[in-house]
Amino acid sequence: MKSRFRLAVLGAGRAGMVHARNAAGSVPGAELACVVDADPVVGHKAGDELGVDVFPNLEEALSGAGFDGVVITAPTFAHPELAVLAAEAGKHVFCEKPMALSLADCDAMAAAADKAGVVFQVGFVRRFQPEFAEAKARIEAGEIGTPMVVKSLTRGPGLPPVWAHDLRRSNGMLAEVNSHDFDCVRWLMGSDIERVYAETANFKGADRGVTAADFYDNAVVSLRFVAGSIGTIDGTCPADYGYDARAEVLGTEGLLVVGDNRAVPVLEIRTRGLGEAPTWSSWPQRFEPGYRAELAGFVQAATNGTAPLVGAADGRAAVAAVIAANTSWLEGRPVTVASPAALR
Template sequence: MANVRICMIGAGRVGKLHSGTLRRHVPGGELVALVDPFQKVLDETGDQFEIDRRFSSLEQALEAVDFDAVVITTPTPTHRDLAVLAAEQGKHVFLEKPMALTLAECDDIMSATARHGVILQMGFMRRFDPDFAAAWERIQAGEIGEVMIIKSLTHGPGLPPPWATDLKTSNGNLAEVNSHDLDTARWLSASTPLRMYVEVANFKGAERGVTSDHYYDNMFATVKFESGAMASISGVCPCDYGYDSRVEIVGKKGIMQIGELKGESIVVGIDRDQGLVTPIFRRWPDRFRWGYIRELEHFVDCVHAERRPIVTGEDGRWAVAMVLAGTRSFLEERPVYLQEVITSNG
């Protein structure tokens, strides 16, 4: 079976991660081209992963290289145009979250991929993480009974890039960081979100030079689902102490927990004053290493088999809808029904 030839769009942090994954862990996927408008970043990633065909735009790559699919890792405002162009050229699309800035943009992407008969897979890697996938299967099997409450948190180190701190070019940390929590809660509850209420706070922005209007580095959301289930989502970025992702699910029959604060099953004793020390995850690629590998394996397998991925544009659209409802909630200081943003189409 021939390899799936892939063009990586975006040579930054996530582009590096996916390029390394394709090179080392997905033998059925062949990385044949790299796109990024910034020459220094383009050459750095191209040199690191021995990608010879390098371009400043997708249009240039389409003219010069034959490939089957794209992996899009660029900033959110670029997603709609890149995904639509790729679909129009018959290329399968793996699209990093968040899917887009608005529901109208999500609809454009979904329409283009459906119209041209190409696959669209969203980059919600938690669904492919062994722990999360096992938890989902056990919940589906009824082990803890009907889901009543989900508590999900993502606390990440590092300040977001400048474009992501401004609500004019991004939907904030609720989208860029906590989209994963929103998707996880909807996925594990197996229900449609009904309404959201969000509170935000800015504790570190001023001291780190962030001046964007409505910037927040702490977020707490509550979600009510149509099934009656409820979710709470905590977001902190930057949190400084490391990368922290944990979920607790309370069902009618019991409780299930996914993840823990420590990153390795290692305990070190140095002296009696410091006590016992155990490391935590430093970065998100460390925590979700297998999720990132398995999601790209799944994408390549779906292209080969011409079948629908398990994470689709519909999932990406729902996450964007929840982000928009949450943003409206903290801006207007009230609970917001999902139907409000769906009716207005974002």
């Protein structure tokens, strides 16, 4: 009997526990080998719940546990070192978005995976989420003609983790929250982003005790694509009322709306009190099928030696768009996105 594909989850925080629980029971052909966390309290809590070994760092896991692939769910600034070390040890790499903070780090990670001949997949879960995948298939089938305008938004209920408040350690909310949108619009429109213009605003940070300079909790980005199409991305975190992720693509022959579309003229969802409509409360709930499918896709690609659905070039393209958008709002001008990577 073929043995199971063993996964080590690196970082047992919010995203790490979603993937660790899926690896432990919901991904065909896979099993959870161990968890690694720099914080022993967090690591042991995860190990106790999931019944697996716990290690304080990747080096000790590499010598203490047998596994085939890693799921990198440590904070973004730690992704490059973990990805390169794992690839050099011959482990397949699933890396959460954003791939890294700089294009140089993206290139080093991709080069290490290429050199080792391992699969490198980026955690853009929307590509595996049924309604988003359905929209992409309909666009490719020509159902709405040529895509002209795209809108994509993500709103998270609460503040991101403290490390993500700091622009230098996270690239800010545009990276932490809107990386998904930057990838999703590029994928749905079938074109790289050529130019961006971003505006940001900070409404709730100070009241929630965020002291990091340059923190913002709202952003809107205008986009021009290489193909000539245009669009917008917006993000808010904390939104409080729930987790909200939607997209709309307007083509020459029709409109596709992805996400909730209720038959009411005005939809109001309040944070407190009367008038609440049912909505998603969190991202693990909103994208539950997608998180399972993306890990299953990674295991399949690694097992069969095929290219993953979302590769390093996709992760790099989103990082390039985030860096351009951050430069745009900091300098108050439209910015051309650096060397768009080829679509694949």
